[in-house]
Amino acid sequence: MIDLHYWPTPNGHKITLFLEEAGLEYRIVPVDIGNGAQFEPDYLRISPNNKMPAIVDHAPAGGGAPISVFESGAILVYLANKTGRFFADDVRSKIHVNEWLMWQMAGLGPMTGQYGHFHVYAPEQIDYARDRYRNEVLRLLGVLDRQLQGRAFITGDDYTIADMACYPWINPYTKAPLDLSVFSALQRWHASIAARPATQRAYALTKTVNPDAGKPLSNEEKKILFGQR
Numbered sequence: 001m002i003d004l005h006y007w008p009t010p011n012g013h014k015i016t017l018f019l020e021e022a023g024l025e026y027r028i029v030p031v032d033i034g035n036g037a038q039f040e041p042d043y044l045r046i047s048p049n050n051k052m053p054a055i056v057d058h059a060p061a062g063g064g065a066p067i068s069v070f071e072s073g074a075i076l077v078y079l080a081n082k083t084g085r086f087f088a089d090d091v092r093s094k095i096h097v098n099e100w101l102m103w104q105m106a107g108l109g110p111m112t113g114q115y116g117h118f119h120v121y122a123p124e125q126i127d128y129a130r131d132r133y134r135n136e137v138l139r140l141l142g143v144l145d146r147q148l149q150g151r152a153f154i155t156g157d158d159y160t161i162a163d164m165a166c167y168p169w170i171n172p173y174t175k176a177p178l179d180l181s182v183f184s185a186l187q188r189w190h191a192s193i194a195a196r197p198a199t200q201r202a203y204a205l206t207k208t209v210n211p212d213a214g215k216p217l218s219n220e221e222k223k224i225l226f227g228q229r
Contacts, residue, residue, distance in 0.1 A: 002026040003056040005043065007033050008206040008213055010109070010168035011072040012053050016202035017164040018076060022083050030209050034221035046070060057082070073105040076161040086160050096155045100162035104169065108144070111136045112169045119176035121222060141183055148185035167193050174214070
């Protein structure tokens, strides 16, 4: 059994995508980040950077004590190694998947997150920041679109953890949508993943776990999410 400490955000969706695809037995432990659950001492013991998601695997390969993993990219690698799925079968292919996983972790995720912050959540409009992150996200989407040309998935014919990492970060802000019409390969890829039954099951958890998903954040929630030092 895997405990998934989760809230329905793009990084949280990455892990439910994998777990649903792999058919692993898991239990969701909600981490209400708007109410500060990520700062509770018990949670910090498994996720010291007070971020979500994290997992605890109570039946790790080889037995022994439970294993906890934090950081969504590290969790995907752990689960791929545990199951032998959605990574690759040879060293060269694994490098390729890992490159694009790290690309998402270092670029697409953080830059899209900053885009969302300054376009959706910031208390004042800062034109420089809004333009800076919009332009960088569009640049990154162009990189991904070029990579996807002639490929079913990011690294080739197989669906991998690189795809699972990137998918939730494509245009996630309904209140600040980007025009993706120029990215035809990306749109085709995104639609193919959206149609997967496991993807639909993963995203159906959103309202189950957080019935208020999609509603504006309160000032107190913004203070908790964006005011920590």
